[in-house]
Amino acid sequence: MSKPEKLLEIKDLCVEFGNKKKKYVAVNHVNFDIYKGETLGLVGESGSGKTTIGRAIIRINETSHGDILFKGRKINGKIDKALDQEVIRKIQMIFQDPMASLNERAKVDYIVSEGLYNTRNYRTEEERKQKVEQALLNVGLLPEFASRFPHEFSGGQRQRIGIARTLVMEPELIIADEPISALDVSIRAQVLNLMNDLKKRLGLTYLFIAHDLSVVRFITDRVAVISKGRIVELAETETLYNNPLHPYTKGLLSVIPIPNPRLEKHRKVDFYNPGNHQCDSKTSKWVEAEPGHFVLE
Amino acid sequence: MEAPVSILSVKDLVIRFNLRGKTLTAIREASMELYKGESLAIVGESGSGKSVFTKAFMGLLDKNGWIDSGSILYKGKDLARYKTEKDWLKIRGKEIAMVFQDPMTSLNPLKTVGKQVQEAIELHQGLKGEAAKHAVVSILTDVGISEPEKRYNQYPFEFSGGMRQRVVIAIAIACRPEVLICDEPTTALDVTIQAQILQLLKSLQEKYNLTIIYITHDLGVVAHVADRVAVMYAGDIVEIGTSEDIFFDPQHPYTWALLSSLPQLGEKGEPLYTIYGTPPNLFKEIKGDAFAPRNPKALKIDFVHRPPYFDVSETHKAKTWLLDPRAPKVERPKSIEAIRAKWEVV
Numbered sequence: 001m002s003k004p005e006k007l008l009e010i011k012d013l014c015v016e017f018g019n020k021k022k023k024y025v026a027v028n029h030v031n032f033d034i035y036k037g038e039t040l041g042l043v044g045e046s047g048s049g050k051t052t053i054g055r056a057i058i059r060i061n062e063t064s065h066g067d068i069l070f071k072g073r074k075i076n077g078k079i080d081k082a083l084d085q086e087v088i089r090k091i092q093m094i095f096q097d098p099m100a101s102l103n104e105r106a107k108v109d110y111i112v113s114e115g116l117y118n119t120r121n122y123r124t125e126e127e128r129k130q131k132v133e134q135a136l137l138n139v140g141l142l143p144e145f146a147s148r149f150p151h152e153f154s155g156g157q158r159q160r161i162g163i164a165r166t167l168v169m170e171p172e173l174i175i176a177d178e179p180i181s182a183l184d185v186s187i188r189a190q191v192l193n194l195m196n197d198l199k200k201r202l203g204l205t206y207l208f209i210a211h212d213l214s215v216v217r218f219i220t221d222r223v224a225v226i227s228k229g230r231i232v233e234l235a236e237t238e239t240l241y242n243n244p245l246h247p248y249t250k251g252l253l254s255v256i257p258i259p260n261p262r263l264e265k266h267r268k269v270d271f272y273n274p275g276n277h278q279c280d281s282k283t284s285k286w287v288e289a290e291p292g293h294f295v296l297e
Numbered sequence: 298m299e300a301p302v303s304i305l306s307v308k309d310l311v312i313r314f315n316l317r318g319k320t321l322t323a324i325r326e327a328s329m330e331l332y333k334g335e336s337l338a339i340v341g342e343s344g345s346g347k348s349v350f351t352k353a354f355m356g357l358l359d360k361n362g363w364i365d366s367g368s369i370l371y372k373g374k375d376l377a378r379y380k381t382e383k384d385w386l387k388i389r390g391k392e393i394a395m396v397f398q399d400p401m402t403s404l405n406p407l408k409t410v411g412k413q414v415q416e417a418i419e420l421h422q423g424l425k426g427e428a429a430k431h432a433v434v435s436i437l438t439d440v441g442i443s444e445p446e447k448r449y450n451q452y453p454f455e456f457s458g459g460m461r462q463r464v465v466i467a468i469a470i471a472c473r474p475e476v477l478i479c480d481e482p483t484t485a486l487d488v489t490i491q492a493q494i495l496q497l498l499k500s501l502q503e504k505y506n507l508t509i510i511y512i513t514h515d516l517g518v519v520a521h522v523a524d525r526v527a528v529m530y531a532g533d534i535v536e537i538g539t540s541e542d543i544f545f546d547p548q549h550p551y552t553w554a555l556l557s558s559l560p561q562l563g564e565k566g567e568p569l570y571t572i573y574g575t576p577p578n579l580f581k582e583i584k585g586d587a588f589a590p591r592n593p594k595a596l597k598i599d600f601v602h603r604p605p606y607f608d609v610s611e612t613h614k615a616k617t618w619l620l621d622p623r624a625p626k627v628e629r630p631k632s633i634e635a636i637r638a639k640w641e642v643v
Contacts, residue, residue: 045487046458154575155343184343185514189558189569196568211487214517218563255492257517259559260640261540 004035006072007173007205008057013066013076015052026052028229029066031286034173039199039206041220041237043213043252049229050209054175057207058091059084070173089119092166096178098158102150108161109146112136115169135168138202139194156187160194167198175207180215192219214256217241222292225249235293245295301332304508305354305476310367310377312346312353312532321579323349325532325587326367331476331508338511338519338540340555341529344576347512350529351478353377355393356385390472391421398481400461404453410464411437411449417471432471439504440467441497459490463497470501477502478510483518495522516559520544525612528552531577531587538613545637547629548607548615550595551588557632570632586617594627 015027027049034040044050055061056076057068068076075087092115095101102111112132115121122128133143139160150158159179166174176195180188196219198204210216216223217237224234225248233246244250287297312324323346331337339347352358354369356379369376371392379385397403405413414433418424424432430449437445440463453461462482469477479498483491499522502509511522519526519540526543528536528551536549547553556562557570574591577583586592589599598618607620618624 045489185516185555186342186558186572188560189563189571192560192563193568193571213488215560218560218565218569252489255488257488257491257515257521259516259520259544259556259561260636261520261523261544262640263520 004037006033007036007070008034008207009067009069009072010053010057011067011069013053013056013068014064015049015056015061016064026229027056030226030229030231032224032231032234034205034207036172036205037199037203038221039208039219041216041223042207042209042226043211043216043223044226045211048226050211050226051177052229053226054093054177054207054209057173057175058093059087085119088115089121089169090171091173091175092169092171094159094162094166094174094176094179097182098155098162099182101162102158104150106149107146108136108148108150111150111161112146112165112168115165119169121169131168132164135164138167138198139164154187155183156190159183159187159191163191163194163198167202171204173205173207175209177209178211179208181210181212188215195219212256213241213252214258225252230296232296233294239290239293243293245289245293301335303330304333304371305329305331306368306370307331307354308368308370310350310353310369311365312349312358312362313365314359314362316361316580319580322365322582323362323532323579324353325583327529327532327534328367329527329534329537331510332525333508334506335524336502336509336511336522337525337527338513338523339527339529339534340513340516340519342514342576345529346532347529348480350532351395351480351510351512354476354478355389355395356382357395390417390469390474392474393476393478394469394472394474396462396465396469396477396479396482399485400458400465401485403465404461406453409450409452410456411451414464414467414471417468421472436467436471437464439470439501440464441493442467458486459493462486462490462494466494466497466501470505473505474507476508476510478512480512481514482511484513484515491518498522516556517561528555531583532579533587533616535588535617536613536615538609538615542610542613545640546609546613547633548609548613548620549588549617550592550619552615553630553633554591556636557630562632562636570630596624596627 010030010032013027013030014025017024017026030053042050042053052061056063063076067074070087109132112135113128116128116131122131132146136143136145141160180191183191199206208220220237223237223240224231227248233249244253284296287295289295307327307329309326309328310324311326314321314323327350341347353364354376364377367377411433414436415429418429418432433449434445437448442448442460442463483494486494501507513519523540526538526540527534530551536552543552547556554572558572560569563569572591577587585601586599586604589595596618604616604618606614606616608614619627
């Protein structure tokens with residue numbers, strides 16, 4: 001097998017908030033790569049910095065240290081306008097709550113084309129309409145929905161609109177920030193299927209940000225576990241689930257609710273206690289425990 | 298084992314709402330028994346009426362909603378006939394208390410946490426001053442808040458989401474209720490915090506002899522806490538049984554669909570099962586089985602007559618014509634059999 005192409009490389013990335021007096025390090029020396037065509041899961045509790053990484057990649061949050069390389073070119077910090085436009089087009093984001101992320105006063109047609117308008121990525125009105133139509137068809141919505149308002153749609157359909165608006169930009173990397181946590185159980189499956197299907201058809205790459213390990217197992221190829229701004233473990237999905245090495249990952253795996261009453265009733269949950277485990281940021285090292293399985297020790 | 302004692306008995310409850318001049322039927326002749334000391338989970342999609350159903354037990358329906366018919370018997374009294382706030386104050390908190398979904402919005406941001414718990418204690422236990430404060434501190438300890446004396450004087454914004462949910466639980470417990478209704482108690486929380494809150498509720502249930510109703514759409518949570526499970530669809534309880542009945546021997550096609558669509562059961566590379574269509578419009582009258590239009594294997598009769606309850610076992614019943622002796626044999630989906638094969642052996 002040929003070596004897979006690295007689409008995105010994150011090297012020693014730090015993101016800090018606040019001023020010099022009151023500094024808060026949200027992302028602390030993080031390293032990982034995303035290969036073309038894979039789904040990488042980024043899992044952690046709230047406040048662990050997972051969303052901040054996603055936002056740093058699409059240049060919403062400024063980075064204070066380290067590099068983000070997209071197809072070998074640096075895209076954080078100061079970059080020229082042409083590259084900025086390219087990043088906007090090629091890296092797109094899907095948000096958590098479809099009830100909050102769509103403009104209630106705009107028609108679907110405008111919501112989906114907003115990116116096209118902003119990057120002037122169409123020659124004629126005819127072409128724009130065609131692109132919108134194609135994007136809607138891609139996510140399983142009818143083209144005539146373009147003339148409707150968001151409130152006419154259910155949660156699952158609204159999330160599809162959110163996905164359509166990223167597809168219209170013809171992206172290569174999609175950052176999905178908890179795309180299904182706000183959805184109902186029955187709709188979650190639909191959106192996950194759609195994402196998997198699009199990945200196959202359009203050759204997309206995903207960074208899938210989530211806190212729920214049970215969903216991540218189904219959709220991802222590799223998983224990175226993040227805690228307090230540091231990635232503590234990174235491995236292929238099945239390896240991570242079958243053989244977690246870091247105590248934090250073990251704790252996180254032990255709290256996943258399994259829909260099996262026999263098991264659940266007697267299960268002991270194992271909470272991660274940082275006091276039990278020496279995790280000093282100075283002494284800990286990023287080690288490759290087995291090929292492709294990294295852990296912070 | 299002694300026979301379970303019914304504490305709350307709902308019969309043929311119908312709840313309607315007036316919305317923009319039209320009438321919506323949110324609960325359609327739902328019946329349910331709640332036994333003392335058990336944990337019952339009500340599961341269903343959003344909009345299936347699970348919150349409305351339990352809010353009716355406390356007289357918390359919105360102003361445009363009313364109980365049309367049916368009864369809610371609690372300790373020999375019919376709560377469905379209660380009209381005035383004065384009547385309800387005897388029930389609310391003291392007898393039946395509620396923990397709401399979002400701890401970020403269910404606390405008063407302008408009052409200290411201690412004062413909010415103390416309010417409930419003064420009102421329901423009749424304690425005053427120092428004695429009340431002592432009670433607050435002990436109840437905060439009960440719900441696992443460290444340094445309760447210091448925390449007493451802090452405001453909700455100084456608490457994390459999980460800690461706030463602990464405070465909300467403390468307020469509910471402070472009234473010494475018989476029945477505790479937890480409306481999606483962990484949906485707004487992280488998985489790790491979720492596990493902690495569920496453990497807390499379990500231990501409190503033992504300590505205070507609580508009967509708990511969980512409302513949730515997460516079947517993982519259900520398996521963790523529930524003794525019995527009620528599956529709600531379009532305002533009716535379509536199947537009810539012990540959690541083993543529901544997980545290992547489900548009878549209603551809707552329960553099959555709900556279980557099949559769990560991402561935990563998905564095989565990589567294969568699409569997950571999805572439920573076709575959307576829930577029915579509750580403004581219109583529903584004919585037959587409400588789930589029939591979404592059920593690929595629906596029988597003809599499903600579109601004509603509404604199925605009654607059929608008993609599967611002493612603890613388990615379901616509203617589906619498939620259980621009628623005259624019904625043709627319909628195979629359960631493979632995924633359901635797979636759950637059984639995979640998990641029943643454990």
